[in-house]
Amino acid sequence: MAVRAAVAGASGYAGGELLRLLLAHPEVEIGALTGNSNAGQRLGALQPHLLPLAARVLQETTPEVLAGHDVVFLALPHGQSAAVAEQLGPDVLVVDMGADFRLTDAAAWERFYGSPHAGTWPYGLPELPGARAALEGSKRIAVPGCYPTAVSLALFPAYAAGLAGPEAVIVAASGTSGAGKAPKPHLLGSEVMGSMSPYGVGGGHRHTPEITQNLSAAAGEPVTVSFTPTLAPMPRGILATCSAKAADGVTAESLRAVYEKAFADEPFVHLLPEGQWPATASVHGSNAVQVQVAYDADAGRIIVISAIDNLTKGTAGGAVQSMNIALGLDETTGLTTIGVAP
Amino acid sequence: MAVRAAVAGASGYAGGELLRLLLAHPEVEIGALTGNSNAGQRLGALQPHLLPLAARVLQETTPEVLAGHDVVFLALPHGQSAAVAEQLGPDVLVVDMGADFRLTDAAAWERFYGSPHAGTWPYGLPELPGARAALEGSKRIAVPGCYPTAVSLALFPAYAAGLAGPEAVIVAASGTSGAGKAPKPHLLGSEVMGSMSPYGVGGGHRHTPEITQNLSAAAGEPVTVSFTPTLAPMPRGILATCSAKAADGVTAESLRAVYEKAFADEPFVHLLPEGQWPATASVHGSNAVQVQVAYDADAGRIIVISAIDNLTKGTAGGAVQSMNIALGLDETTGLTTIGVAP
Amino acid sequence: MAVRAAVAGASGYAGGELLRLLLAHPEVEIGALTGNSNAGQRLGALQPHLLPLAARVLQETTPEVLAGHDVVFLALPHGQSAAVAEQLGPDVLVVDMGADFRLTDAAAWERFYGSPHAGTWPYGLPELPGARAALEGSKRIAVPGCYPTAVSLALFPAYAAGLAGPEAVIVAASGTSGAGKAPKPHLLGSEVMGSMSPYGVGGGHRHTPEITQNLSAAAGEPVTVSFTPTLAPMPRGILATCSAKAADGVTAESLRAVYEKAFADEPFVHLLPEGQWPATASVHGSNAVQVQVAYDADAGRIIVISAIDNLTKGTAGGAVQSMNIALGLDETTGLTTIGVAP
């Protein structure tokens, strides 16, 4: 018996990637597809890479259209998910790919998003301690942000094991799809090709409180986060370079041992062999995470670097993985660890 | 009962893409993997995107290593396939991803490759007239070149229907993976990013006789081909812009009708709706072919443009598609028409 | 005594490139800078690469603002130049970087642009036969389109020498800056990186009649043009692959001799040594044109390939070159043949 899934916001990059994955998911049947400004258009014109859905026409995002599905994925601008979820009722699995329900701290939400806090849903990063249990059987999932996915997976083992000091410094490079499909001058190909540039510097990026929340939970104490995102000249991928002071007594061997243990049973997170470093191309289109660690004795710091596909593990793949858990399916169903490279 | 497949030449781009596809093929079990200069290395170091095979170690390309498989794929430098195939015996399906057995004209082979002609095998472009019948049950398959795949699919319907004059003019842009993984200065990222450049101009490219062979066969008379390949700043993809004089009486409608009919039942070749043009990104990592046609009344020419992924439909996907036919499997097994975009 | 120059439309790519060149021009003093929707903004925010002009503020495009200059460059949407030029009076050198005054055939203008024809000004492609004489002392210059620059320079010698048949087939790849700075979804970096796609196929591109005009003039008889532009994943550059049937008796040697003679005294157009092919990276930011020729005996065609920077020789550099001629300056003043590579 197939799981019937609707996607609200099917014309954007997150929605497109989700549909790409759902098309390959053996248990899912794709139901209603909606898009606001694009309602009435053929999906083939908006997502020309999704050939099997080319003839589908986008509908308006209304309760009637979204009714009658087992799962509804929301890829909507922030602030809209709560109302839609309420209309869908408590028995439908609602997977919010937006930010609305990620934060536990209402004050942090209001400071960074400037609107009332809608609440907190089980957090869709299964690899975090305790996350799987919260997702099992849940009817609500808050899919993490792309940067928090890359950064939290890189650093939580160090914090959980007490290897890292309470001040994390993170510089991450993202492909341009992370900025969405709405056309803006600085996202033009002419502007981004051949250019690296930062944005949201100095703590201003909205993913900062989410990263802080995850690392603090892993550490069991407050962690401060210096997070600098940069825009890289590539369509997909995040490379997160994360570091913190090493706790007393940390060695390269103890650091590596902690990470080997942390990811030993994880289907999607791979600690690379020594000497090999993550590359975003290697996880292009896959739900895999590549991680490598280093201990810099001169600087007294641990450095952990992760690579993900921002649209797959960072958004739509993470959503499917969490949906699988919530529905009691095998967590890896419909997902791959094989990248499309070169 | 799984089909056991070996891959000779698993460290290059063609071999890597083939393994990516075979990993997703429900009927195939991956057997021996060989590589000459890279024998003894972990595949994870050479193809870091193929995580499920990371621990596999490349072996030497010897008859002993390749023995005991149902299918052997050869991704070898040209000139080597005949000897390997002979050693494997007549009962093993040998799929040559190199050029050795593509041409029917020994003189053309010798002129373009400068070595004795090894022979001709059934040609692995199933969409061409008569090709499927030749592939069914065959134990030998010559996988087409990437450019001939893109160009032949674009133009054969026009030639078969008598709509195109006998002089085809083709300009194609290819991603850099088409030039292989051997490091050469002009293929460095520093050189190719931001640059378009031609090569093999004036008929010198080795794919020219293969294109000529296919179009002439479709036309039932000799077609001359002016073929100019260009190197584009992208890793994958071919965009082929193909044109010829329109035969008397051709109209935009008659042209379109011929193509609609030609591809109506093809699982991988898609004539786009009017007004939409192929883009290589849309077929990234997929076995799909996007085609669009135009009739330029002022110039009296028909223009047909196709987009493929040079590594998928243009090489490894075409190989798997033809293998499926040869083995009696559904032709689409293990292959997708969904691209990874953006 | 400096030439005082105003630029109307200083916030776009053509205007920015023009300012980059004028800043290096020893005889020019940069006067008023205007931009419509961006009036009031600092140029540093719009063109952050032009540091010496960072503090300049864009003004409205009005006759008052543009008054009092020796030269006024117009980088405006088509249809607006005639009115502005009239207001400026006959003694000011007006250099129109738009399309309004390029075509001699009013019917062709109306067919392709859908508005009344404004007239014809001396055509700013000095290398064409007779063009320099028309530009000397002129107070009006129509700067050619970027594609017509690349294509006309590639093919006019063959047509002028009677080497090429009357049906030219042209496929050109352009960097994305040719599509301008107005944000549109298909020009997003996420869309263009990794993708080649055609547009304006089948004769629909507005540069087609301009190319036809130039080649027909060189041939002294009507030439028909099949022109297919494609969008390449790079910010700048045009690679034009141009071919035509070879006239009877053409040889590789006679073809090369014609091009050697045609460009022998040209400061910006370089016939490359045999065996070397144009690359857009080599002319990045320069006013140089790289050209190479081939005779394909099998196909009976001549192939000429040119590379330019669409913003420099294709737009702003061509404008400055023509301005130099009109003002009686050395044609190469302020221009370079040195590219920025890699």
Add this chain to the structure above:
Amino acid sequence: MAVRAAVAGASGYAGGELLRLLLAHPEVEIGALTGNSNAGQRLGALQPHLLPLAARVLQETTPEVLAGHDVVFLALPHGQSAAVAEQLGPDVLVVDMGADFRLTDAAAWERFYGSPHAGTWPYGLPELPGARAALEGSKRIAVPGCYPTAVSLALFPAYAAGLAGPEAVIVAASGTSGAGKAPKPHLLGSEVMGSMSPYGVGGGHRHTPEITQNLSAAAGEPVTVSFTPTLAPMPRGILATCSAKAADGVTAESLRAVYEKAFADEPFVHLLPEGQWPATASVHGSNAVQVQVAYDADAGRIIVISAIDNLTKGTAGGAVQSMNIALGLDETTGLTTIGVAP
């Protein structure tokens, strides 16, 4: 009277960029050009963007060839400069673009380069405190590494003013030209396009001790450096994201004031207006440095981000700037602050 300059190592990226700048330098006449493995080749085949030098032929790097010049630039593999410089004698200005004479600490040299220390020459980063005085009249110049240029300019004002704690954390992204022109598999266009990856993680990069040296000198006390370089999918440019704990009492205003003062009279280093962030595209091909600062009160850190062109200010432009000072020319002669964008 022109300065006659020779370039040893003219076939690589550093040598090519140097020639590009020297061609535009009004006081320099380009003399001998040498290259080891490429001796005997036309420069036009190796550096096709340098049209005015296309006919020049590379010579062997011998004392005889390099004799008779006022300035000799060395773009050689490390370890070779000392012997060449000795042969040239004390009256020739020798500008070493390699690493041999950058470090003052012989032990650091030996640890990172594994060979005996050749000595220390005046350091060609004029913006550092005291650097100009040491360069004036000098006959020997050690050109800084590209990363140390970007990082030292970003952080030295904070350290000199006592605003930054003694542990700097730096993550920098570089275009691929920084890795040179020798073809290696991981530098192929197919590998780098669409990919971000780190290297030399954990303190292993050879630029680490040079950065440490510069920041410690500015601070007047030892600074430890955590430096992570990453390879970005672009040919040129470095974006350096640098941070350190803020000293007590630092505010956004005091931080900005220090940087305004530090760069107020610098011709090439530009503190951007508040709200605008550096982008490597803006300094493409220019000697300019874009810098922006932020104070993150939550994290208690200062963040300074700089963008340079690794080949221009990061290598060849810095060399010319220092040469100008050594020769008593205006420091900016032949150099520009105008980038080639988009």
